[in-house]
Amino acid sequence: MAKKKELDLADILADTLNKQAKDQKVAFFLDSDEAPTNVEGWISTGTAMLDVAISNRPYGGLPIGRITEITGLEQSGKSLLAAHLLAETQKQGGVAVLIDTETAVSREFLDAIGVDVSKLLYVSADSVEQIFDYCETIIEKVRTADRDKLVTIVVDSVAAASTTNELAADYKKDGYATDKAIIISKAMRKITNMIGRQKITLVFTNQLRQKMGVMFGDPWTTSGGKALAFHSSVRIRLKNMGQIKTKVNGKDRTVGIKVRAQIVKNRMGPPLRAADFEIYFERGIDNYGSWLGVMKENKIVKQAGAWYEYVDTDTGEVFKFQSKDFIPLMGTNVELREQIYKRICEQTILQYKNDTLDIDSMEVDTEAPGEND
Numbered sequence: 001m002a003k004k005k006e007l008d009l010a011d012i013l014a015d016t017l018n019k020q021a022k023d024q025k026v027a028f029f030l031d032s033d034e035a036p037t038n039v040e041g042w043i044s045t046g047t048a049m050l051d052v053a054i055s056n057r058p059y060g061g062l063p064i065g066r067i068t069e070i071t072g073l074e075q076s077g078k079s080l081l082a083a084h085l086l087a088e089t090q091k092q093g094g095v096a097v098l099i100d101t102e103t104a105v106s107r108e109f110l111d112a113i114g115v116d117v118s119k120l121l122y123v124s125a126d127s128v129e130q131i132f133d134y135c136e137t138i139i140e141k142v143r144t145a146d147r148d149k150l151v152t153i154v155v156d157s158v159a160a161a162s163t164t165n166e167l168a169a170d171y172k173k174d175g176y177a178t179d180k181a182i183i184i185s186k187a188m189r190k191i192t193n194m195i196g197r198q199k200i201t202l203v204f205t206n207q208l209r210q211k212m213g214v215m216f217g218d219p220w221t222t223s224g225g226k227a228l229a230f231h232s233s234v235r236i237r238l239k240n241m242g243q244i245k246t247k248v249n250g251k252d253r254t255v256g257i258k259v260r261a262q263i264v265k266n267r268m269g270p271p272l273r274a275a276d277f278e279i280y281f282e283r284g285i286d287n288y289g290s291w292l293g294v295m296k297e298n299k300i301v302k303q304a305g306a307w308y309e310y311v312d313t314d315t316g317e318v319f320k321f322q323s324k325d326f327i328p329l330m331g332t333n334v335e336l337r338e339q340i341y342k343r344i345c346e347q348t349i350l351q352y353k354n355d356t357l358d359i360d361s362m363e364v365d366t367e368a369p370g371e372n373d
């Protein structure tokens with residue numbers, strides 16, 4: 001009986017708050033389809049392993065309607081990962097917007113990784129203030145024109161943007177270091193509230209900067225203060241793990257890089273997960289390159305020397321292949337690819353749910369996850 005009274009009182013409180021708000025509904029029960037905490041959908045990052053690590057579900061990715069920050073040192077794949085998000089947005093019938101502060105976009109490269117450049121809205125921004133002014137304009141226009149339309153806004157990058165005071169002043173003078181952080185802090189409070197209940201996804205790329213004199217803890221920070229990190233639902237830190245080389249006319253040629261994505265903040269699933277993937281300069285992220293390692297780790301495939309063996313769980317058919325044959329196999333055999341993907345997802349997601357901690361054997365890591373991992 002007491003529980004019934006509590007429920008009745010909760011209903012009364014919700015009605016009272018919604019009447020007080022007048023123009024919009026502000027009080028919800030979280031099992032309601034109208035609750036603003038609901039994720040409208042997901043945008044694939046272009047690599048299935050990272051999608052699962054972020055969303056903790058098959059066919060996931062970055063959450064629609066939230067803010068994401070992608071950080072890393074130079075040549076770690078930040079801009080490329082952001083470009084893949086634009087391509088995936090277009091595949092879902094959405095509008096892709098690129099706000100560029102670096103003026104270093106290659107039209108040919110965007111086209112090569114799947115971005116329809118004829119439908120990509122490119123916006124050039126000179127300052128931090130312009131970035132957020134343009135973001136506000138886009139959000140307001142979407143709200144009035146078609147609030148159910150999927151829109152992804154990529155800002156590349158925060159680190160390259162200066163404030164108007166910096167642009168107008170003598171670059172030799174100091175005194176403007178805190179302006180950028182203050183502007184971003186104020187803007188993020190407003191932007192976060194504006195994108196609520198809309199299918200607008202904001203993605204910021206930011207460069208890692210090393211703190212001087214740090215002996216313990218995480219030695220890395222990002223440009224523009226802490227506001228962007230605070231308001232982001234997902235933060236991904238990328239690290240270049242090495243070059244991918246091939247033989248051309250008897251000589252080594254670098255054709256790509258291996259990247260590790262560390263999820264340093266995640267409100268969508270378990271944080272502090274990592275996913276490895278490969279980036280090729282001529283085609284972008286290779287979705288299948290990292291699958292084989294995950295399959296070996298979870299004993300989905302057997303290895304004997306240079307050969308791998310996979311047993312089809314539906315037909316019992318045995319597939320034998322070498323690592324160089326795996327990517328072509330995934331590209332041609334759709335049914336096998338879907339089966340392997342589902343098995344990988346099941347194993348990865350089960351790890352999140354079934355991991356047990358032995359408190360007595362735990363060691364405290366005083367170093368935050370970062371570039372030293």
